[in-house]
Amino acid sequence: MTLRTPRPLRLGALIAVSALALTACAGTPAPAPASAQADAFSSSDVWVKAADEGMSAGFGTLANTGDTDLTVVSATDDATSSMQLHETMQNESGQMVMREIEGGFVIPAGGSLELAPGGNHLMFMDVTTPLRAGDETTITLTFADDSTARIVAPIKEFSGANETYEGDMGDMDMGQ
Numbered sequence: 001m002t003l004r005t006p007r008p009l010r011l012g013a014l015i016a017v018s019a020l021a022l023t024a025c026a027g028t029p030a031p032a033p034a035s036a037q038a039d040a041f042s043s044s045d046v047w048v049k050a051a052d053e054g055m056s057a058g059f060g061t062l063a064n065t066g067d068t069d070l071t072v073v074s075a076t077d078d079a080t081s082s083m084q085l086h087e088t089m090q091n092e093s094g095q096m097v098m099r100e101i102e103g104g105f106v107i108p109a110g111g112s113l114e115l116a117p118g119g120n121h122l123m124f125m126d127v128t129t130p131l132r133a134g135d136e137t138t139i140t141l142t143f144a145d146d147s148t149a150r151i152v153a154p155i156k157e158f159s160g161a162n163e164t165y166e167g168d169m170g171d172m173d174m175g176q
């Protein structure tokens, strides 16, 4: 009898210690990180057009779960020596031309921005590592506050965009 009684006591002591540890943990003041733009970002169905060299483009949906607008100011991908954020506009002679968008891609608060052939897109300016259909490539977006988000995008054959971009590329070279 004398041997048994200490047991529940010890258990009780252990429980008390754990409770204290938990309290201490929860109460520890964590450094409050400024809410980064990248935290509110998500993407879906992002894909990149297959290309061995030259130009290519990335498309998909960029979404913003936050309550303020998100701005993508730049993008990179190891497969291209440079990347631009492009919009497609009709020029004075009625031709559709693409050009670097001023002010970056703005993803509205609680909304999304569609990147699609013939519209806004991530422009691979000079593919240095072949983008092969079936592979994946990693795009890094940088937001206005310097936070970043990575998108792993599948590479797909897309002949339609090829036709569109051949004409656009000529216009862009001339506009340079």
Ligand SMILES: [Cu+2]
Binding pocket: 057, 086, 098, 099, 121, 122, 123
């Ligand atoms: Cu473009």
